[in-house]
Amino acid sequence: MDKPDVIGPELWAALDSRLWHATSPEGLSGIMQDGEIRSFGERYCNSLCKKLGGVSLMDFGPSASDRPGQVQNWMGWFGHQQQCRIAVWIEINRIAVSDRLLDAKAFHAHWADGNYGTQIIPGVEACHRGPIPTTAFAGILCVDQFNRSIFRTSAVADAIDxxxxxxxxLPPAPPENPLAAARRRGKEEAKRTHSNKRPDECS
Structure with missing residues (x-):
């Protein structure tokens, strides 16, 4: 796929052709402690990949494609969805997970085969069936949510430090937009409400 207009050339050069899982610094810390990425929690209950018991990935490899209107969906994973200043993208060794990977094209085909009621990001979302061990990690990319031209790559062993x-x-964060602040508070309230639900409940 071609470089999206909203991504700078340097960042796109780091992302292009590779396979990624997006998380937060806190999420990475838990992943490293557990020794794997796995699907859990109540968020994204309608995600097709989650319903398959898989781990959602961003695939910018040869099977990825540009789909109208979809770039803003995956762009949210540069910190907005994780609700954090620093977005952490874990590069996954494609060869190491190939036996359980539905790449962007295959996963879209799976969705189109009678799974229209579930959610995917067409064109770039891939799905790994089951957990992904840390031994399949190829590197770490950290990106500033407020200025995506500021990013850093590192080896997995050096990720936390x-x-x-x-x-x-990083420079000081810009003042929070009042509308964004209201949305954030709404999400935080919703998260507190969801935490009181039974583990098998979903919304």
Missing amino acids: GIATFEAT
């Missing part, structure tokens, strides 16, 4: 080093170099 690398995030702290990256954070120390």
Whole structure:
């Protein structure tokens, strides 16, 4: 797929052709402690990949394609969806997970085969069936939510320390937009409400 207009050339060069899982610094810390990425929690209950017991990935490899209106959906994973300043993207070794991977094209075909009631990001979302071990990680990319031209790549072994080093170099965050603040508070309230639900409940 071609470089989206909203992504700078340097960041796109880091992303292009690769397979990624987007998370937060806190999420990465938990993943490294667990030794794997796995699907859990109540968010994105209508995600097709989650319904398959899989891990959702962003695939910018040869099977990825430009779909009208979809770029804003995956762009949200540069910090907005994770609700954090630093977006952490974990590069996944495609060869290491190939036996359980539905790449962007295959996953879209699976969705089109009678799964229209579920959610995917057409063109770029891939799905790995089951957990992904940390041994399949190829690298770490940290991106500033407020200025995507500020990013840092690091080896997996240096990931946690690398995030702290990256954070120390960031300029002050811009003032929060009042509308964005209201939306954030609404999401936080919804999260507190969801935390009181039974584990098998979904919304």
